[in-house]
Amino acid sequence: MNKHTINHLPNQTITPENFGIGARFTVNVMSNDYVDIILTALSNTPKIDVAVITDPVSTYVTGSEQAIVNYIGSVIQKIASSQHHISVSLMLSRGCPGEVTCQLPDNSIISSMNPISLPPSGIEVLAQWSLYPLIDSVNESYSHMDDIYRAIDYAKNKGTYKRSHHYVTELEGDLAAVLETITSGWLMVGKTVQHVTTHATFSINSPTRS
Amino acid sequence: MNKHTINHLPNQTITPENFGIGARFTVNVMSNDYVDIILTALSNTPKIDVAVITDPVSTYVTGSEQAIVNYIGSVIQKIASSQHHISVSLMLSRGCPGEVTCQLPDNSIISSMNPISLPPSGIEVLAQWSLYPLIDSVNESYSHMDDIYRAIDYAKNKGTYKRSHHYVTELEGDLAAVLETITSGWLMVGKTVQHVTTHATFSINSPTRS
Numbered sequence: 001m002n003k004h005t006i007n008h009l010p011n012q013t014i015t016p017e018n019f020g021i022g023a024r025f026t027v028n029v030m031s032n033d034y035v036d037i038i039l040t041a042l043s044n045t046p047k048i049d050v051a052v053i054t055d056p057v058s059t060y061v062t063g064s065e066q067a068i069v070n071y072i073g074s075v076i077q078k079i080a081s082s083q084h085h086i087s088v089s090l091m092l093s094r095g096c097p098g099e100v101t102c103q104l105p106d107n108s109i110i111s112s113m114n115p116i117s118l119p120p121s122g123i124e125v126l127a128q129w130s131l132y133p134l135i136d137s138v139n140e141s142y143s144h145m146d147d148i149y150r151a152i153d154y155a156k157n158k159g160t161y162k163r164s165h166h167y168v169t170e171l172e173g174d175l176a177a178v179l180e181t182i183t184s185g186w187l188m189v190g191k192t193v194q195h196v197t198t199h200a201t202f203s204i205n206s207p208t209r210s
Numbered sequence: 211m212n213k214h215t216i217n218h219l220p221n222q223t224i225t226p227e228n229f230g231i232g233a234r235f236t237v238n239v240m241s242n243d244y245v246d247i248i249l250t251a252l253s254n255t256p257k258i259d260v261a262v263i264t265d266p267v268s269t270y271v272t273g274s275e276q277a278i279v280n281y282i283g284s285v286i287q288k289i290a291s292s293q294h295h296i297s298v299s300l301m302l303s304r305g306c307p308g309e310v311t312c313q314l315p316d317n318s319i320i321s322s323m324n325p326i327s328l329p330p331s332g333i334e335v336l337a338q339w340s341l342y343p344l345i346d347s348v349n350e351s352y353s354h355m356d357d358i359y360r361a362i363d364y365a366k367n368k369g370t371y372k373r374s375h376h377y378v379t380e381l382e383g384d385l386a387a388v389l390e391t392i393t394s395g396w397l398m399v400g401k402t403v404q405h406v407t408t409h410a411t412f413s414i415n416s417p418t419r420s
Binding site for chain 1: 301306338344405417
C-alpha cells in the first residue's frame with residue numbers, strides 16, 4: 001500500500017457530483033444510418049440514477065460508479081446490436097469536480113468499495129486501456145506505475161487481459177467483463193489517489209477480426 | 211516554474227522512440243464506405259520520418275512531435291475531405307517508452323523546444339481535450355493543475371479555446387490550430403514532467419452543427 005496521507009471526506013459531504021465522479025463517452029457507428037441508431041439507443045436507455053448531457057462531441061454521465069457503468073454498458077449494447085462496426089471512446093474521471101477547477105480539500109478521498117458488476121452482454125469487445133493517477137505530493141516511495149501494474153494484474157486475474165502495447169493495455173472479452181475491468185482498475189487507484197482518470201477505445205463488430 | 215529536480219538526458223541517448231514519444235489515434239467515419247475511405251487515406255499519406263503500425267483498434271505513430279502531428283493531421287484531413295461526419299480519438303504520450311514498463315532514468319526529461327506548426331487545413335474541428343502530467347515525487351509547491359491551467363491559457367491566447375466543461379477543455383478552429391494547441395500544451399508540461407499524456411476527441415463535419 002502507498003503510505004501518503006489520505007483525509008477521507010465526512011460522509012455527509014460525499015455525493016458523486018461533488019467528488020466529480022463521472023464519464024464522457026462517444027459511440028461511433030460506421031454506417032450511413034448512424035444518427036438514427038445512436039438517437040434510438042439513447043432514447044431507449046432509461047437514465048437510472050444518472051444525469052446525462054449529450055453535446056456535439058460526447059455524452060457526459062454522472063452518478064455512482066455502478067450507475068454510470070450500467071448506463072454506458074446499456075447504450076453500447078443497444079448500438080452494438082445493430083451489427084454495424086462501432087468504436088467507442090470512453091473516459092472515467094474522479095476527484096476533479098467542476099469544470100476547469102479542481103476544488104476539493106487536499107488529499108481528500110472517497111472510495112466506493114462495492115465491486116462493479118454487470119450482467120454478461122453477449123457482445124465481444126477489443127479495447128485499448130490507459131489509467132492515470134494524477135498525484136501531486138506523495139511519499140517518496142510512491143510510483144504511479146505501481147498502481148497501474150496492480151490494475152493490470154487485476155485484469156490478468158479476471159481473464160480480460162490480452163497484451164501490453166505502447167501506451168495501452170489491450171483487453172478482450174464480453175463488454176460487461178471489459179467494463180468491469182476498466183472501472184475496477186480506476187476504483188483501485190482511487191483508494192489512494194484523489195484525481196484519477198482512465199481512457200479506453202473499444203472496437204466492436206470489426207470486420208478486421210472476422 | 212516548478213522547482214523539482216530534472217536530469218536532462220545526454221543528447222546522444224535521446225531518440226523519440228527511447229523516450230516513448232508517440233501517438234495513437236482512431237478515425238471513425240460514419241459511412242457504409244468507411245473501410246475504403248480509411249484505407250485509401252492511410253495508403254495515400256506518406257510516412258515522413260514516422261513509424262506507423264495500424265492494429266484493429268488504433269494506429270500507433272512514433273517520431274518527432276512535429277513529424278507525428280504532420281502525419282496525423284494529413285490522415286485526418288484526407289478522411290475529412292470525404293465530407294462524411296468523422297470523429298477522431300487521439301492520444302499523445304511521452305516519457306513512458308516500451309510497453310507496460312516505463313524504464314527511464316528517474317526524472318529524466320527531454321523537451322523539444324521547436325514550436326509545432328502546421329499549414330491551415332480548411333477543416334473546422336470541435337474537440338474535447340484533457341492533459342495529464344503523471345508525476346511521482348515533486349516539490350511540495352507543485353500542483354498538476356498549474357501545468358494544466360498554463361496550457362489552457364495558451365489555448366485562450368491562441369484563439370482555439372471555446373469553453374471549459376466537465377473533465378475537458380473544448381477547442382474549436384481549424385484542424386491545424388487545434389492540433390497545434392494540443393501538441394504545444396503537451397510539450398509545455400513535458401518541460402518539467404517526465405511522463406505526460408494528452409487525449410482528445412474531435413468532431414468534424416457534424417450534422418449537429420450545421
